[in-house]
Amino acid sequence: MTSRLRTMLFATAAAVAASLPAAAAEDTVKIAYIDPLSGGGASIGEVGLKTFQYLADWTNAHGGIVGRKLEVVAYDNKLNAQETLVQLQKAIDGGIRFITQGNGSAFAAAIEDFVQKYNERNPGKEVLFFNYAAVDPVLTNDKCSYWHFRWDANSDIKMTALTNYIQTRPSIKKVYLINQDYSFGQSVRAEARKMLNAKRPDIEIVGDEVHPLLKVTDFSPYVAKIKASGADSVITGNWGQDIALLIKASADAGLQVDWYTYYAGGTGGPTAIKQANVPDRVFAILEGVANAPYAPAQEFEKAFRAKLNGLTLFYPRAVNEIRMFVQAAEEAKSVDPVKVAAKLDGMKVTAYNGGDAFMRADDHQFFQPMYIADLGPLGKDQPFEEEGTGWGWKVQGTVSAQDTVLPTSCKMNRPS
């Protein structure tokens, strides 16, 4: 009798528990934000979270998503692949059908793989993965998935744009490569070598270094090595504290080189560049630049900074992501992931900083205009400084979306 009672109680409890997320899902659409919120990547993860929360508020203030509220739920993956999957499972168990992540291609690969398998096994409960920053090319090539959409330009696209720019600068003779020792850093160094060899065979690669990810506190030994190599330019895919500390150490040693970076704009980067006092020598490849002369983006940036105490909008791609998500849902008149995915597939839009952009159907890589910008003292009509330094990012070169298109090896299984 007691055991039967217990079974009944359990059944009731389970039924109540199961109905709760479903009931909550009726009025809000949730996006699970899975990124590091503690440890070495926390400073980056926090910024991303604030950005997405702002975008959710912004969406809700502009009519929401198919009449519903958009909500961002944060999950801390501690920059760990195992933990990423634990948190992903937790999000899915909580009834969330849209996942966004960006920091670390290794973790993005884990999510992409998991989502692909999950969707195969659970038809009718599909989950979509919106990748806003993990740029390892493999995610939209050999390992591509129909359920994965990438809004950031992958690292090959960025390197194409960077090397195209380097091609126009004959003063560059000796290049040093320094990158983080994991899939993304390895892909940057390999691609840099390949493209420099093809486009500027006269350039000598005087160093090719990898160092552990987010573990180095003192870069002065590396800087001493760069200096000894006689390099005039450094190419690096470093992000987070790895770029800020690298530039800081080079400032201390008085290293005078041009920096071609992916992420010098991140937290602490501009401060370090200002300290190093190297105006207009640090370049970054970006998909949106605050000071680009495009009024809608400038207004958005202004509102964003006003709300978040001067925080720069580091992720224009996140704006593209959320806008397109909302647009796809509106067009489909549904937040069913399968219908949203079908609308996103091949979608054409105007990018955050203006210009045509599209989500390529073949591999779900977003193609958008890319900008080469450098950090330095601001001129007229350049209202946005970085981190209170008085310096800001200024556009030096623009590459249209069409010119960044690279072939893909993706052969995705499309739902029939």
Add this chain to the structure above:
Amino acid sequence: MLELVTISTLNGVLYGMLLFLMASGLTLIFSMMGVLNFAHASFYMLGAFFGFQISQLVGFWPAFVVAPVLVGGIGALVERYGLRHVHRHGPVAELLFTFGLAFVIEEVVQMIWGKGPADYRVPASLDFSAFTVFSTNYPAYKMFELLTAVAIFVVLFAVLTRTRIGLIIQAALTHADMVAMLGHNVPRVFMLVFGVGTALAAIAGVIAGPALVTQSNMAGILGPILFVVVVVGGLGSLAGAFVASLLIGLVQTFAVSVNLSVADVLGGVGVAPPAGGILLDIWNVTVAQIAPIIPYLLLVLILIFRPTGLLGTREQ
């Protein structure tokens, strides 16, 4: 080449001296109380954040003095009202206590200062280059860090070997009961040592904060390497900690600048590279790439071949 060697030596010695500032406190606390203080690096972090906060208010120089005193005070309180009570329940409880404390401190720091890096800058009065070696500037601030560390080493050594309180501490290290019999307040000596040990870590934090990064994960990054220093030097040996700090500072710095790999060594004598797979990966890894794990390799080797450490005398 000579330039690289000179600069690397300077950098290595500097990094080693910073390690020593922290390791000295850790090793003293260990030899006295038998407690491996897992929270030691957290006091280093507290030092950096206190230094940052105080220098925002009243400038760097007052912070340089006040922050270590405050942190040392907190350390003494932790010993008096925390460790001393836990002590009764044996060394495992003490270990767990300091382990938990490290997490508490990290959380508190995150709550107050957030997870991002604090904008802790080198003071303007030291923001110039002290001298130029070949063509590399050597910042005055780094020179200041180095001199501070050396000065503290000298003072610490003098206090421990030349003063009365130093004698009592040394005696209490090995014969605590006897010292107590002679009428000295041994618990108070413990509190003092713990306070001074944490204050030393805080000094390291105050001066390293602007040069490295002041962030809530800084304790986690430096913590493990500290244990390597005290184990390699010999648990409880101050001179050992000194030697090990310099050794590890130099090894880490120089390893980064060595591009040698198995391929260069074996390939040079005519051995063919492996066909592929994981062996090929190992074949091509350079010393520079594995630089960060070399200290841990050293730790393992020391524990196997000389468990007492380089200069340790303690029976295992």
